[in-house]
Amino acid sequence: MDVTQPHTDELVIVPHTHWDREWYLPFQQFRLQLIGLLDEVLERMDDDPRQRFTLDGQAVAVDDYLEVRPEQRERLTALVKAGRLAVGPWQILLDEFLCSGENIVRNLETGLRRSQEMGGALPVGYLPDMFGHCAQLPQILRGAGLEHACVWRGVPAAVDSHAFAWTAPDGTAIRTEYLAAGGYGSAAGLFDDPEKVAERARAVAAKLRPWRPDGSPMLAMYGSDHTAPAADLADLLERHNSRHAARGGVRLRLATMAEYFAAQPTDVAGLRTVHGELRSHARANILPGVLSARAPLKQAMARAERAVERYAEPLAALWFDGSAQRFLELAWQRLIEVSCHDSVTGCGCDETAQQVAARIAEAEQLGLAVRDMVGGQLASHVPHDAHLLLNPTPAPRTELVELDVAGEGPVHLVAADGSVFPAQPVATAPRLLADDTVPARRLPVVLARVHGSELYGQEITGWRVDPARRLLHFTVARKSELPFDIAEVEAALAAARSGAEEGGGHGDGHGGEGQAAGDTEGDWRVVIEAEPRQRVAALVSVPALGRTAVRAVPGFRPSDAPATPGPAHPVTAADGVLANGLLTVELAEDGTFAVRTAEGVELAGAGRVVDGGDLGDTYNYAPPAHDVLVDRPQEVTVRRVAEGPLTGAYEVERRYAWLVAGDFAGDGRLVGSEPTTVTTRVELRAGERFVRLAVRFDNRSDDHRVRLHIPLPRRAEASYGEGQFAVVERGLTAEGGFGEEPLPTFPASAFVAAGGAAVLLEHATEYELVGGGTELALTLLRPTGRMSRNRHVWRDEPAGGEFATPQAQCRGLRTVTFGLLPYPGEWHRSGVHSAAESFRHPLAALHGTAPAATPLPDAAEGLSVAGEGVVLSSVRQREGQLEVRVVAQSPHPAAVRLALPGLRAAVRCDLLGRPVEQGEPSAVSGGAVTVPLRPWEIATFRLRR
Numbered sequence: 001m002d003v004t005q006p007h008t009d010e011l012v013i014v015p016h017t018h019w020d021r022e023w024y025l026p027f028q029q030f031r032l033q034l035i036g037l038l039d040e041v042l043e044r045m046d047d048d049p050r051q052r053f054t055l056d057g058q059a060v061a062v063d064d065y066l067e068v069r070p071e072q073r074e075r076l077t078a079l080v081k082a083g084r085l086a087v088g089p090w091q092i093l094l095d096e097f098l099c100s101g102e103n104i105v106r107n108l109e110t111g112l113r114r115s116q117e118m119g120g121a122l123p124v125g126y127l128p129d130m131f132g133h134c135a136q137l138p139q140i141l142r143g144a145g146l147e148h149a150c151v152w153r154g155v156p157a158a159v160d161s162h163a164f165a166w167t168a169p170d171g172t173a174i175r176t177e178y179l180a181a182g183g184y185g186s187a188a189g190l191f192d193d194p195e196k197v198a199e200r201a202r203a204v205a206a207k208l209r210p211w212r213p214d215g216s217p218m219l220a221m222y223g224s225d226h227t228a229p230a231a232d233l234a235d236l237l238e239r240h241n242s243r244h245a246a247r248g249g250v251r252l253r254l255a256t257m258a259e260y261f262a263a264q265p266t267d268v269a270g271l272r273t274v275h276g277e278l279r280s281h282a283r284a285n286i287l288p289g290v291l292s293a294r295a296p297l298k299q300a301m302a303r304a305e306r307a308v309e310r311y312a313e314p315l316a317a318l319w320f321d322g323s324a325q326r327f328l329e330l331a332w333q334r335l336i337e338v339s340c341h342d343s344v345t346g347c348g349c350d351e352t353a354q355q356v357a358a359r360i361a362e363a364e365q366l367g368l369a370v371r372d373m374v375g376g377q378l379a380s381h382v383p384h385d386a387h388l389l390l391n392p393t394p395a396p397r398t399e400l401v402e403l404d405v406a407g408e409g410p411v412h413l414v415a416a417d418g419s420v421f422p423a424q425p426v427a428t429a430p431r432l433l434a435d436d437t438v439p440a441r442r443l444p445v446v447l448a449r450v451h452g453s454e455l456y457g458q459e460i461t462g463w464r465v466d467p468a469r470r471l472l473h474f475t476v477a478r479k480s481e482l483p484f485d486i487a488e489v490e491a492a493l494a495a496a497r498s499g500a501e502e503g504g505g506h507g508d509g510h511g512g513e514g515q516a517a518g519d520t521e522g523d524w525r526v527v528i529e530a531e532p533r534q535r536v537a538a539l540v541s542v543p544a545l546g547r548t549a550v551r552a553v554p555g556f557r558p559s560d561a562p563a564t565p566g567p568a569h570p571v572t573a574a575d576g577v578l579a580n581g582l583l584t585v586e587l588a589e590d591g592t593f594a595v596r597t598a599e600g601v602e603l604a605g606a607g608r609v610v611d612g613g614d615l616g617d618t619y620n621y622a623p624p625a626h627d628v629l630v631d632r633p634q635e636v637t638v639r640r641v642a643e644g645p646l647t648g649a650y651e652v653e654r655r656y657a658w659l660v661a662g663d664f665a666g667d668g669r670l671v672g673s674e675p676t677t678v679t680t681r682v683e684l685r686a687g688e689r690f691v692r693l694a695v696r697f698d699n700r701s702d703d704h705r706v707r708l709h710i711p712l713p714r715r716a717e718a719s720y721g722e723g724q725f726a727v728v729e730r731g732l733t734a735e736g737g738f739g740e741e742p743l744p745t746f747p748a749s750a751f752v753a754a755g756g757a758a759v760l761l762e763h764a765t766e767y768e769l770v771g772g773g774t775e776l777a778l779t780l781l782r783p784t785g786r787m788s789r790n791r792h793v794w795r796d797e798p799a800g801g802e803f804a805t806p807q808a809q810c811r812g813l814r815t816v817t818f819g820l821l822p823y824p825g826e827w828h829r830s831g832v833h834s835a836a837e838s839f840r841h842p843l844a845a846l847h848g849t850a851p852a853a854t855p856l857p858d859a860a861e862g863l864s865v866a867g868e869g870v871v872l873s874s875v876r877q878r879e880g881q882l883e884v885r886v887v888a889q890s891p892h893p894a895a896v897r898l899a900l901p902g903l904r905a906a907v908r909c910d911l912l913g914r915p916v917e918q919g920e921p922s923a924v925s926g927g928a929v930t931v932p933l934r935p936w937e938i939a940t941f942r943l944r945r
Contacts, residue, residue, distance in 0.1 A: 009205040010251040011187065011220040012260045013237065015229035016054040018128060018184050019061050021092065023342040024787060024801050026351040030226070031064050037228045038065050042072065045079055050234035054086040054223075054257045057126030058093050059114040060337070080119030086256040088115025088122050089146065092340045096127075096134040097291065097747040098298060098764050099339040100305045101725035101938075102873045102885070104134075105911055107336045108144050112912070124261050125149040125174070128184035128221075130341055132286040134724040135276040138176075139168035139938055143911035147266040149176040150257070152183040153286050154278030157737055162211040162219070165268035167275050169726050169936035170888075173268045177261075179221060181207035183284060187220035191230040197240045201250040217253065219260055277728055279746070282737035285619075287347070287799055291747050291766040292705070292782040293618040294346030294353055294808055299816070300360045301344050302749070302763035305335060307367030310392045310841055314545055314875035315374045317882055318862040322377075324370045325877070331366035334359045347618040347787060347800070350807040375846040378547060381857050382848030384479040386551035390844040391542035393837055394865035394872050398541040400646055400685050401843045402426060405552035406477070408532040413540060413550040416856040421540045421550060422567055424646040429533040433476070436526045443472065443493055446526050453484040456528055460484045467496035470524045477531040481851060497521060537646050539567050539686060542843060544899075545862030545875070549848065566645065567686035573640055573648030578684040578691075580648075583822075585684055585691055591636045591654040593682055595691060601713050601756055601822040607693065608709040609678050610777070611658045613669040615703060617786040618808055619799040621743065626668030630656055633678075642683070649683035662703030674700045690760060690821035690835050699781055702809045707777040709770075712755030713822055716773040720827050721748035722836070723764065725873070725887045725938055727828070732769055739796030744768055745779070750836040752776065753827035760819030760832075760839040780816055783809040828890050833871055863943075867896040870933070878913055882943040885911075888933040899928035902945040906931075909940045 017037065022030055038061075045051040055061050066073055079085035091111035096104060115121030125141040125148065127133060132154040141149055149166060155178050166176040179186065187204045191197060208218040222229060230236060237252045245251040279286055291298075308331045316324040342348050343356045371390075379388045387403050405411060408428065413421040433456050438446060453459045458476035463484075465472055472493065542548045569581040576587040584596045594604035610631040616622030633654035642649040657673035676697055683692040695708060720727050728746075736742030745768045746752075751760050752767050754776055759767075766779040785808065788800040819839040823830030848854075863882070865872050869890025876883050888894040898906060906922045906929040907915050922929045922941075933939055 008215065008248070009209065010217040010253060011201060011205060011208075012217045012253050012255050013187060013190070013220050013222050014054055014255055014257050014260060015052055015233060016184070016221060016223035016257070017056055017227055018223065018225050019056045019058070020225060020342050021060060021064070021340055022352045022355065023348045024803055025349065026355055031068070033226060034061060034065060035068050037226070039069070040228055042075055042079070044231060045084060046075070048234050049084075050254060052084055052254050052256045052259070053229070054122070056093065057088065057122060057124075057128065058090045059088045059111045059118070060092045062087055062118060063114065077119045083120070083256065083258065086122040086258045087118055088112060089125065089144075091336050093127070093129065094339040095290070095341040095345050096130055096137065096724060097132065098301065098344045099335070100309065100749070101136065101723075101887070102309050103305060103335055103339055104137075104140055104724060105885070106332050107339060108140065109912055110332070110336060112144065122258050123148070124257060126257060127151050128179065129153070131288070131290055131345070133278040134726070135728050136168050136725040136936070136938065138166045138174040139170055139172040139725075140911060141174055142172050143938060145910065145912065147175065148261050148264065149174050150179065151176060151278065152179040153284045154280055155283045156274060156278070156280040156735055157282035159272060159274060161272060162208075163271055165271040165273045166278070167273055169276060170934050170938070173273070175264070175266055175268050175271065177219065177264070178211070179219075180211040182221070184221045185224045187222045188224045190220070190222055191233060191236050194236055197236060198244045198249055201240065201252060205250045217263075280735040281740045281742040282735050284738055285740040285795060285797070285799065287619040288743060288745055289616060289620040289782070290345035290347050290618065291745065291764065292621070292779040293784065294810065295779070295781050296810065296814070297344055297346050297353065297357060297360070298765070299763045300357060300364070301338065304360050304364035304367060306840065307364045307371065308332065308335060309874055311844060312367040312370035314392065314863070315390060316370055317875050317877040318545060319378060319547070320374045324373060327366050327370050331363045331370070334363040334366070338363070346808065349787065349803055350805055353807060371844060372846070375844065376849070379846045379849050381850055381854070382549045383551065383850050383852050383854040383856065384848050385852050386549050386848045386856060388846045388848055389540055389542050389548050389550065390846070391544065391546055392841045392844065394545045394863050396541065396544050397838070397843070398539060398687070399838065399843050400537050400539055401845050402535055402537050403552070403845055404429070404478075404533060404535055406531060406533055407552065407554050408534060410555055411536060411552045412555070413538050414553055415548055415550050416858045419541065421538055422646060423536040423538040423552070424644070426535045426537050426642065429530065429535070431530050431532060432527070433530055434526065434528040437523045438526055440497060440521045440524055443524060446472070447486060447490060450486050453480060458530060461531065463489055465489070465492040465496050470522060471527065472524055473527045473529070475529050475531065478533070478847070539646050540843070543859055543861035544864035546860050548859035549856045551856060569687045570645035571648035571684050571686050572645070573643045573650070576638060576650065578648045578650070578682065580684055580686055580688070582687070582689050583684060583691065585682060587638055587650060587652065587682065589636065591633055591652045591680065595820065595822050597689070597822050597824075599824050601824050603711050603713045603757055603822055605711045606820060607680055607682070609654065609656075609695070609706065609780075610709060611656065611704055611706050613659070613662055613703060614705045614782055614784060615662045615664055615667070616792060616794070617784055617789045617799070618805060619788055620740065620792060620795045621705060621745070621782065622793045624662065624668045626666065628659055628669045630658055641681070646686045647683060649681055652680045652682060654678045654680070658701045658704065660701055676700065688838070689831065690819040690839070692839070693818040693820060694815060695780060695818070696813065696815040698813050699783065699811055702783055702785060705782045706780045708780055708818070710757060710759055710776045710778070710820065712757050712774055712776065714755045716755030716769060719746070719752055719754040719767070719769050719776070721746050721752045721767070722889070723747060723749035725889070726936060727889055732773055741794035743794070750840060751832055753832055756823055758821040758823060758827060758830070758832045758835070760821060760836045762817050762840060778818070781810055781814050785809055828869060828892070833869060833889060837871075861901060864899040865896060866899075867894045867933070870894050870896045873938075878942070882945070883909070883913055883940065884943060885938065885940045888935060888937045888939070891935050893935055894933045895930055896933055896939065897928055897930045898941060898943065900943055900945060901927060903927045903929070903943055905944040907942045909942055911938070911940060913940065913942070915942070
């Protein structure tokens with residue numbers, strides 16, 4: 001080599017750590033390591049101003065550190081302000097497919113705010129280790145003001161440069177850096193041996209240069225999982241440059257990720273364009289099995305997100321006159337934390353999964369607490385023999401809701417304006433709550449069960465002491481306005497036992513007719529009876545994001561309400577057939593069913609359950625070479641459980657012999673079987689165009705995969721999966737090339753549609769188009785006993801340590817609900833969004849708490865959002881105004897109409913709530929504003945009342 005030749009390569013060395021907050025160790029054990037790492041890094045940075053460090057793109061690591069080391073706050077923020085320590089922009093490095101789009105936005109919003117509070121945020125959408133990337137992320141990042149993304153996994157084979165134009169479905173593009181040739185550890189071992197730095201620098205440059213043929217400096221990521229840079233990093237780098245760079249060797253430059261990107265252009269012109277989601281297996285493993293590992297975690301996550309996003313926040317913003325902000329902040333903190341790519345994914349140790357489940361439960365509990373706090377304030381104006389109904393949807397709805405009402409036999413519901421709603425009895429509550437025989441000396445113990453006027457969870461409405469029959473009798477009801485004093489009962493019992501007259505109270509506290517007492521010191525009979533109560537299914541109308549109150553009235557005849565003769569499209573259930581004029585559902589002998597629409601769309605054999613082996617791990621499914629599929633039940637029992645006219649349903653019990661476990665030595669399944677009953681409730685409701693399914697079973701087998709199969713009305717070449725502000729089109733195959741089987745299993749959140757059938761989903765669900773596009777297969781459960789396996793038939797390299805995860809076998813009861821909507825034509829012209837909205841967001845019902853004489857309050861409308869394909873994401877109070885976020889989830893332009901009582905002004909904002917419109921706000925007329933939206937556009941508004 002000519003020693004006078006100038007250097008041609010420069011590596012921009014970015015010291016960093018990839019910090020998994022919890023994974024194969026639970027959070028607190030990893031945090032202990034984090035404290036040690038950051039103590040060391042901060043000490044070195046204080047001692048040497050040349051040092052740089054990038055803290056993995058997530059602010060939560062700083063929060064976790066400062067919670068233990070609060071005295072380090074000033075030291076740390078000084079480094080951030082100086083640009084030597086890069087933090088954020090995320091609060092946590094999430095899994096983009098297992099949380100909602102709104103969760104992604106709040107994650108970024110929180111991370112940017114926390115990073116700014118520390119001195120400044122890394123201005124890059126850094127996503128080093130996500131298991132693929134969702135389609136709308138370019139729009140999300142640009143909407144928050146970021147102009148760069150940086151990714152590793154999921155990049156397709158077509159990308160042949162270090163930068164590409166990643167484009168969201170709405171057309172928003174962001175310049176994206178591809179972490180080629182080693183991902184976030186491309187230069188991980190560069191300084192391990194001081195004598196080999198030059199040699200290793202040449203090797204790193206040789207790997208990276210093909211991705212950057214223009215000769216510009218190359219991004220070299222110096223770090224790995226839970227690691228700190230070399231203590232003498234700056235000295236090693238300068239020594240290398242002085243010895244080798246001047247003589248044509250590779251030059252090394254120390255920088256944060258922010259410093260590297262500050263020198264990169266933001267223009268995407270001339271770059272290769274990649275549209276939509278990044279889920280290719282061509283460049284790196286994307287570990288798709290995390291979608292189905294520990295399925296109950298995904299189910300709990302979706303419940304918690306809905307409780308906070310669609311009930312607590314909107315109801316508090318629209319109807320609460322107090323402050324619920326801190327409760328909502330705590331709920332969001334937990335939702336964001338558990339969205340981490342090693343948390344909700346379930347690909348960690350059992351202890352991690354336990355803690356994640358607990359945090360998810362806390363988030364849901366906080367959301368429900370806020371919902372009930374708001375509802376409780378509203379219910380205080382509703383009589384206690386009536387119900388308050390809350391609609392979480394920004395459109396008026398007439399929906400079925402189950403209510404607990406007094407009385408027996410037929411009832412109907414009435415509202416304040418005289419509207420009458422039909423009701424169907426569903427179940428009768430038990431009247432006899434207790435009938436015990438106790439010795440007289442233990443009667444005080446019985447009375448100790450009374451707390452104030454409460455007994456057995458209800459309120460005492462009357463009591464009687466009969467000394468001749470040695471009887472103590474209570475009547476109770478859900479609510480009583482009558483006075484009660486336990487001292488009167490005690491006195492009556494004392495008198496009875498001493499030979500006095502019978503005493504009692506019948507709601508008014510007065511005693512009954514007396515009679516001579518007999519032997520009162522033997523055994524006494526204690527009876528507790530409840531007032532007649534029943535559960536009814538009622539078809540009730542509620543305004544958009546609003547409320548109404550209804551009271552049950554005994555009896556119902558068409559003449560009672562000429563304007564409301566009964567439900568539209570009533571349900572019949574007879575001879576194994578459900579029908580409502582829109583759909584006909586016919587049960588088959590094998591427990592599956594056929595569906596036919598009024599327009600002639602038909603499918604048959606729906607609901608087939610298939611159990612097969614899985615010798616994989618929490619990251620990847622692995623079918624045994626000698627698999628045994630069980631798809632035929634040994635016995636089928638069908639019984640009708642609801643006969644209409646508002647709801648009709650059958651329960652189908654299918655008994656199977658599922659194999660007990662995987663046979664890892666024989667690459668098959670063990671011969672022994674476990675009897676398993678799968679119960680499917682097939683329900684049709686008045687006026688609904690979809691069938692409701694609830695599938696439940698007690699899983700007592702290991703190492704298997706259970707899927708629900710839905711044959712399609714017509715062969716499909718593509719599926720359409722909803723999630724994270726988009727509906728993504730996917731084919732029958734996936735792109736491979738790296739060493740991981742490109743299994744075409746994909747995620748969907750609210751629904752998946754293909755070939756004329758949409759399956760409505762309650763949580764993020766793994767699905768696959770099978771049979772050449774003739775069936776959808778949805779994973780109900782995928783139990784597995786290892787976090788990762790060193791030898792995996794469908795993955796070349798381990799995804800982590802081979803730790804046992806017995807709880808990931810998901811033993812116990814599993815219940816999953818679905819909706820099945822057959823449709824003609826295209827999915828986006830067939831009401832799939834509105835059906836999913838109805839299915840996922842039922843009306844909320846609360847008992848009134850005001851005196852019975854209180855008049856029913858009038859119905860009230862909240863926020864209305866209208867527009868074909870327009871979906872609500874969030875409604876919240878922000879800086880004294882109402883912030884509303886919607887998405888045009890359609891391939892066609894849309895116009896959204898926002899209507900709010902008292903609306904005075906509407907302003908477009910970015911994702912962080914900052915106004916983006918110039919000049920006058922959008923024109924408001926009649927309390928409403930209409931705004932055009934691009935296909936797939938995410939739009940945020942501030943509304944002022």
